[in-house]
Amino acid sequence: MTDARLQGADEATFIAAVRAEDTARFALLTERHRRALQVHCYRMLANYEDSQDLTQETFLRAWNKRESFDGRAALRTWLYRIATNACLDFLEKRNHRTPLPAGLPGGGSEVRYLQPYPDRMLPEDPHESAVARETIELAFIVAVQHLPPRQRAVLILRDVLGWPAATTADALELSVASVTSALQRARVTMREQLPDRRLDWRTPATHELSDDERATVKAWVDAHERNDLDGLLSLMREDLRFAMPPDPGVWxxxxxxxxxxxxxxxGGPGYDDWRCIVTTVNRMPAVVEYLxxxxxxxxxxxxxDVLHIVDGKVAELTGFPATDKPWLGLPPTL
Structure with missing residues (x-):
């Protein structure tokens, strides 16, 4: 059976569930899209907890608007439309959800509300998971926050999800010309924010760490556990960029x-006895520190610590407090 026929069966079943007021079947059909919708909300908001809340808001809105679904669009598309507009409504009320000046020369700007995203919560579909590789990395998530919310939505719908301009325009209640213009402006900003990264996000990228990345992560763990500050310094690029949201500052x-x-x-008394484990978040290597x-x-x-490694050196390091993030599923002690 083709995807199109499967998708058509979903739409027909959904419409039947709506007509019968069958809440259990409604929940079953919408719940299978939860992970993909939550990743979408995370791209829009850069915050795991908010993405959870807005995904739930999406399901509530979908139930309240259930009579409006007529099957002409795929159920998935309809849910993405609701999720996108829920995020836009959220951002309209949260004026603080914009990058702030770093306050240091050459520091650029910082996203203090940024949170890591656990890989185990990414979509299980292999193609979706592959496409998510670079659009879930912290560099992309931070860069897209520099876009005004509606430009952000256009870029994600068009360049990440691959929606046609007309479908995007309909979802956001814009003209096709406005969508095209917003996408052009968004791409310019993204090139400025990610000058050294590829911008073809719909092409699947590898999930596996390279041998160089694995060696660097291992060396990082070894130096950290030995409390070897010079060793850690030698593993960083001179132009390293470091931030630790929500604390202010970019170094x-x-x-x-x-x-x-x-x-x-x-490295001093009380902060010199470490053990580390290696994991991944946002499809990036990460070192979990225990003191x-x-x-x-x-x-x-x-x-x-989430590491972006280039040519065997840590080019970007984003640290997060870990004790207040139970969704990462980390053991509290070693």
């Missing part, structure tokens, strides 16, 4: 990042 250069860590106590202090017998969850 540019490896030396300035290391100076900031040391001034915060890293043992003199007054505690076990290593306790401390932070997670």
């Amino acid at each position: 540019v250069t490896a030396k300035s990042a290391m100076d900031a860590w040391v001034s915060g106590g890293f 043992r202090t003199p007054d505690h017998p076990v290593y306790r969850l401390f932070a997670i």
Whole structure:
């Protein structure tokens, strides 16, 4: 059976469920799209908790608008339309959800509301998962936040999901000309934000880490557990970019990042007994840090560092406090 016929069966079953007020069947048909919709909301909002909330809001709106579904569009498309507009409504009420100046020379801007996204919550469909590879990486998520919300929606619908201009225009209640213009402006901004990255996001990219990336992550863990600050410094590019949202500040250069860590106590008494585990978030290598202090017998969850590695060196490092993010599924102690 072809995808089109399967999709048609879904639409017919959905319409029948609506007519029968069958809430169980309605939930079954919409729930299978949860992961894809949540990733979509995350691209729009850069925040895992908000993406969860807005996905739930999408299902509530879908139920309230169920009579409006006539089957001319795919159920999936209809749900994406609702999710996109729910995110736009959210952003309209949240004026603080824009990048802020970093406050440091050369620091650019920072996204303090940024949160990591657990790989285990990505869509299970292999093609969707492959396409998500670069559009879930932190660099893309941060870059897209620099777009005004409606441009952001246009770029994601057109260049990530591959929607036609007319479908995008209908979803956002815009003209096709307005969608085309918004997409052109959005692409210019994305090229400025991601000058060294490819911009063909619909082409699947590999999921596997390269041998160089694996070696760098292993060396990073080894140096961290030995409390070898010089070793860590040697694994960073000189022009490293470091941020740790929601804390303010973006540090540019490896030396300035290391100076900031040391001034915060890293490597000194009470911050010198570490164990690490390796995982992935946002389809990127990540090192989870556990700290043992003199007054505690076990290593306790401390932070997670997400690494972007280029030619065997860490080019970008985004650290997140880990204890307040249960959705990452990390063990609290080692």
